[in-house]
Amino acid sequence: MRALVIHAAGDLRLEDVAPEVLGYGEIRLRLARGGICGSDLHYYTHGGFGAVRLREPMILGHEVSAHVVELGPGVTGFTEGQLVAVSPSRPCGACRYCQEGLPNHCLNMRFYGSAMPFPHIQGAFREELIADAAQCVDATGLAPGVAAMAEPLAVVLHATSRAGQMMGKRVLVTGCGPIGALAILCARRAGAAEIVATDLSDFTLSMAQLCGADRVVNMADEPDGLAEYAGQKGYFDVLYECTGVASALGQGIAALRPRGVILQLGLGGDMTLPMTAITAKELELRGSFRFHAEFATGVELMRKGLIDVAPLITQSLPLSEAEAAFRIASDRSRAMKAQIIFAQD
Ligand SMILES: [Zn+2]
Numbered sequence: 001m002r003a004l005v006i007h008a009a010g011d012l013r014l015e016d017v018a019p020e021v022l023g024y025g026e027i028r029l030r031l032a033r034g035g036i037c038g039s040d041l042h043y044y045t046h047g048g049f050g051a052v053r054l055r056e057p058m059i060l061g062h063e064v065s066a067h068v069v070e071l072g073p074g075v076t077g078f079t080e081g082q083l084v085a086v087s088p089s090r091p092c093g094a095c096r097y098c099q100e101g102l103p104n105h106c107l108n109m110r111f112y113g114s115a116m117p118f119p120h121i122q123g124a125f126r127e128e129l130i131a132d133a134a135q136c137v138d139a140t141g142l143a144p145g146v147a148a149m150a151e152p153l154a155v156v157l158h159a160t161s162r163a164g165q166m167m168g169k170r171v172l173v174t175g176c177g178p179i180g181a182l183a184i185l186c187a188r189r190a191g192a193a194e195i196v197a198t199d200l201s202d203f204t205l206s207m208a209q210l211c212g213a214d215r216v217v218n219m220a221d222e223p224d225g226l227a228e229y230a231g232q233k234g235y236f237d238v239l240y241e242c243t244g245v246a247s248a249l250g251q252g253i254a255a256l257r258p259r260g261v262i263l264q265l266g267l268g269g270d271m272t273l274p275m276t277a278i279t280a281k282e283l284e285l286r287g288s289f290r291f292h293a294e295f296a297t298g299v300e301l302m303r304k305g306l307i308d309v310a311p312l313i314t315q316s317l318p319l320s321e322a323e324a325a326f327r328i329a330s331d332r333s334r335a336m337k338a339q340i341i342f343a344q345d
């Protein structure tokens, strides 16, 4: 069985790894699709991000769909050949935060493909994966690539629930990679009246338009493109900040009206904040990190046709061309979500 293993920055290898033993409550899966995420790209291009560094070889990947091969003892409700979306969120269920109903803050989280803990948590980019039945969500009827979008969708659904009431709100999205594009879809689904999106790339902004943004602004061409929203103490009720860049956050804050809510999704390291504006406009700064229950919600919304992520999948390459897929995924002039095909349907 082959797996995609990162050894160091720029050192990505397709390696043979030993198959795992199927245990109680687990399902043996044949991987279908794997989406390349910003964090996978960071390991590939920089060997990590911030203080998180690769210290041993690690299988990448956490955005996956798969077909059921074999049920372990104690598992019911799945059938051989069934397509499932596999949640990479594996909280312990026993620590204080799990007990409080905050599993995304689990103290013993084993999120796929993460070098935060040591030993690192091995990821899901492998031809065969053993997962807990509880991680598998029925994705029957979805295309395998669409099912593999459940993870980034869950991230944005979690942020959207952190925003509170969305009906009739005016929303600004800064940064239109996959997370920003999904923010447009989720905010609209939750009732946003107006959505404006910014980025530096015309390609990603064209995708934002496809997702239903009312207006897009290329901040490279129009550095003052948000200035018109800053008058009378601002315009937007909600900001999805998806860049992690201080200047984007600062421009977004200037365009937020009093009591507006900032959803910080972009992770770009620590940054300086315009604290005077946050204080004087009584803004609320809310972080958002990962998800748990929203994973199944996202699959359900997609299966019912209420959120369509298919246009965001811009490239699909076979496992043998995985390195090319990583290079394409980092090219913001032509890639939104690049995926790896682990097995043909
Ligand atoms: Zn991801």
Ligand SMILES: [Zn+2]
Residues within 6 Å of the ligand: 091, 092, 093, 094, 095, 096, 097, 098, 099, 105, 106, 107, 108, 109
């Ligand atoms: Zn826990």
